Amino acid sequence: MSDCLIRCQKKGAPMNFFSNIHPFQKNILSILVILVISTTSIADETNQSSCDSFNPLKQAYFGDLHIHTGLSADAMLFGTTNRPDDAYAFAQGKSISIQKLTDSIDGLTTVTIERPLDFAAVTDHAENIGTVSLCTNPESAVYNTKDCQFVRKPLPTHSMAAFSSELTKVFHTMYFSENICGKDRSACKAAVYSPWQEIQRSANNWNKQCEFTTFIGYEYSQTLQGSNLHHNVIFANENVTDVPISSRDVPEVFDFYQKLNNDCNLANENCQAIAIPHNSNISNGKMFSLDYPGDKNNKHRWAQLRADIVPVVESFQEKGDSECRNGLWNVIGQNDEFCEFEKYRNWPVAGTKQVPSFDDCELGTGAGGFQNKGCVSRLDYTRTAIAAGIAEHQSIGVNSLKFGFIGSTDNHYGTAADVEEWVHDGIQRPIANVEPGRMSTGGIAGIWAEENTREALFAAMKRREVFATSGPRIALRLFAAEKIDAKMCSQPYRIETAYKEGVPMGGELALTSSTSAPHFLAIASQDPGTSSRPGSTLQQMQIIKVWPGKNNQLHQKVIRLAGENSSANVDSKTCRQSGHGHTQFCRVWKDPDYDPDIEAAYYLRVLENQSCRSTGFTCSNSELSTKPAYCEEESMIKTIQERAWSSPIWVTTQE
Numbered sequence: 081m082s083d084c085l086i087r088c089q090k091k092g093a094p095m096n097f098f099s100n101i102h103p104f105q106k107n108i109l110s111i112l113v114i115l116v117i118s119t120t121s122i123a124d125e126t127n128q129s130s131c132d133s134f135n136p137l138k139q140a141y142f143g144d145l146h147i148h149t150g151l152s153a154d155a156m157l158f159g160t161t162n163r164p165d166d167a168y169a170f171a172q173g174k175s176i177s178i179q180k181l182t183d184s185i186d187g188l189t190t191v192t193i194e195r196p197l198d199f200a201a202v203t204d205h206a207e208n209i210g211t212v213s214l215c216t217n218p219e220s221a222v223y224n225t226k227d228c229q230f231v232r233k234p235l236p237t238h239s240m241a242a243f244s245s246e247l248t249k250v251f252h253t254m255y256f257s258e259n260i261c262g263k264d265r266s267a268c269k270a271a272v273y274s275p276w277q278e279i280q281r282s283a284n285n286w287n288k289q290c291e292f293t294t295f296i297g298y299e300y301s302q303t304l305q306g307s308n309l310h311h312n313v314i315f316a317n318e319n320v321t322d323v324p325i326s327s328r329d330v331p332e333v334f335d336f337y338q339k340l341n342n343d344c345n346l347a348n349e350n351c352q353a354i355a356i357p358h359n360s361n362i363s364n365g366k367m368f369s370l371d372y373p374g375d376k377n378n379k380h381r382w383a384q385l386r387a388d389i390v391p392v393v394e395s396f397q398e399k400g401d402s403e404c405r406n407g408l409w410n411v412i413g414q415n416d417e418f419c420e421f422e423k424y425r426n427w428p429v430a431g432t433k434q435v436p437s438f439d440d441c442e443l444g445t446g447a448g449g450f451q452n453k454g455c456v457s458r459l460d461y462t463r464t465a466i467a468a469g470i471a472e473h474q475s476i477g478v479n480s481l482k483f484g485f486i487g488s489t490d491n492h493y494g495t496a497a498d499v500e501e502w503v504h505d506g507i508q509r510p511i512a513n514v515e516p517g518r519m520s521t522g523g524i525a526g527i528w529a530e531e532n533t534r535e536a537l538f539a540a541m542k543r544r545e546v547f548a549t550s551g552p553r554i555a556l557r558l559f560a561a562e563k564i565d566a567k568m569c570s571q572p573y574r575i576e577t578a579y580k581e582g583v584p585m586g587g588e589l590a591l592t593s594s595t596s597a598p599h600f601l602a603i604a605s606q607d608p609g610t611s612s613r614p615g616s617t618l619q620q621m622q623i624i625k626v627w628p629g630k631n632n633q634l635h636q637k638v639i640r641l642a643g644e645n646s647s648a649n650v651d652s653k654t655c656r657q658s659g660h661g662h663t664q665f666c667r668v669w670k671d672p673d674y675d676p677d678i679e680a681a682y683y684l685r686v687l688e689n690q691s692c693r694s695t696g697f698t699c700s701n702s703e704l705s706t707k708p709a710y711c712e713e714e715s716m717i718k719t720i721q722e723r724a725w726s727s728p729i730w731v732t733t734q735e
Contacts, residue, residue: 131290131531137575138528140555143199144497146488151204151275153212155492157235162494164202164282171200171496178493199293200496203312205301206324210271211254227257272323296320302327305447307364309333316352316538334373337389358394361402362449365441365457368465383480392541395462395548396487396523400424408458409440413636422520464634470679471628484544484586484727487523497524499551504694524549544586544727552607554724558585558684564599569666586727590734597674598731604686605664616688617661619643627680641667648689652718655692655700676733684726693720
């Protein structure tokens with residue numbers, strides 16, 4: 081039964097252990113199991129069960145909290161007409177149409193997700209949502225103006241440079257056109273209400289208690305000096321703010337945090353909201369900057385506000401990986417070969433083979449990250465940001481960077497969590513909507529919760545019991561305790577014991593003695609895939625440890641817990657995999673180098689064996705009569721080593 085409690089996700093699944101037992105015996109055993117579980121005193125806020133599949137030991141649910149539809153200006157500009165209803169329909173396994181826009185293919189194609197999701201959120205951009213509403217509604221008084229015709233014109237999608245240049249012009253027209261918005265922008269501000277109501281109505285209509293959870297949300301999209309500072313706002317329930325907060329109206333990020341807190345969390349006891357940053361990898365050190373606005377005496381207040389509003393960060397998506405990077409300023413520890421994964425800022429400049437080089441921001445910030453320009457900072461990556469947060473706690477008594485990790489897509493077709501590499505093969509899906517062959521298909525969010533409801537999933541996000549994957553539905557768990565039996569992996573009630581005696585991912589462990597050291601229980605299971613396309617096996621499981629040092633140093637260490645650098649491989653010409661792999665891992669590990677005087681954070685990283693990337697599937701697809709030019713480029717990466725990351729656990733020693 082313990083293995084089922086680790087992997088089961090669907091309604092009623094925890095009872096699969098009894099599938100071959102007589103119904104009368106099954107009922108008796110079920111009652112006994114419930115009685116045993118109820119006596120374990122699991123530390124959990126949710127005491128009431130609303131679903132038949134309620135599991136106090138939590139289940140892994142998979143979804144996408146970053147989806148755009150035709151209500152978003154940039155999605156509309158490359159042909160997306162799908163609406164929130166279409167996005168949720170797709171997430172539940174229904175077929176929808178998307179626009180194929182590449183150099184050689186133009187037109188609609190019908191798509192279906194391989195496996196339905198457990199939860200989703202449409203997060204259309206708050207910016208220009210009113211303008212899009214006016215310019216796409218034929219009944220609007222400004223629909224036929226030259227400015228509206230201009231912003232409806234599809235943009236070039238053959239290169240990022242051309243797309244970005246035209247997008248800037250369109251956005252300028254959307255915001256400043258008096259022909260559309262009026263002199264005081266009142267028409268565009270008033271037009272926000274209709275799409276915002278549609279977003280709410282769609283999420284509420286598709287939310288199915290215990291089966292499929294939807295969250296009302298939107299994206300606050302501040303791009304400061306070309307640096308990404310975007311956040312997705314997720315509301316706990318149907319109680320939301322009057323309108324989305326736009327960076328056009330609230331340009332400072334900390335003012336955005338304050339307004340969201342004031343307008344929702346403090347204004348209405350039934351309204352709860354969080355903000356999820358994404359793509360810190362192109363923020364030039366600004367996303368997790370520790371320079372706060374105003375007087376230095378307010379530093380503690382601003383830090384606490386960010387800690388409250390931002391419990392979760394999107395660490396992987398279409399625009400690459402934000403976990404780690406080698407060679408960053410004053411980061412001490414071994415080179416991590418797996419930090420080279422899906423780096424947006426390592427991709428060649430559009431239309432060339434030139435990979436740009438970057439300066440290090442050190443303790444400063446830069447500009448232009450969205451255009452692959454400006455300096456790179458250790459605060460652009462979640463691993464080193466977590467270590468910097470611990471140093472901040474030592475300095476001012478607050479850690480504003482204590483967050484969990486999720487993955488998502490940032491998909492702009494309304495196709496939620498459309499992350500299977502093999503379907504992005506130039507026939508079944510567009511490979512990328514802006515720069516074909518250069519972008520990741522995106523990640524997926526994992527949440528450990530008692531049941532599939534808004535209340536349970538949102539509570540899990542608040543306590544950071546979440547994890548990220550680069551696309552596969554790998555399930556992983558990490559627990560820490562002052563003492564864990566070395567034979568815990570063989571015990572039938574290991575999860576119950578781990579909750580009772582320790583803390584799960586996202587938690588904080590306070591050791592009671594200076595002679596103690598943290599023990600960890602790490603568990604991972606491969607993505608089972610489907611009967612026609614089984615998931616890839618696992619290669620290895622690692623714990624990443626980070627902690628601050630003296631003189632602005634940040635330390636990192638990678639510890640391999642299980643598996644190996646195996647000889648398993650994939651033939652990029654045929655996409656056939658070969659070699660040995662693992663279906664699951666379970667290990668108990670004690671940190672022999674723990675220093676009771678220094679707080680540290682630990683998270684789990686699990687690696688699959690190599691498989692084909694979307695580009696590899698495209699170039700090996702015999703049905704494609706014309707292959708993209710990049711298939712002949714030596715620099716084009718055609719394979720990928722998919723992975724998953726747990727949220728960290730922070731460990732201190734009580735004085």
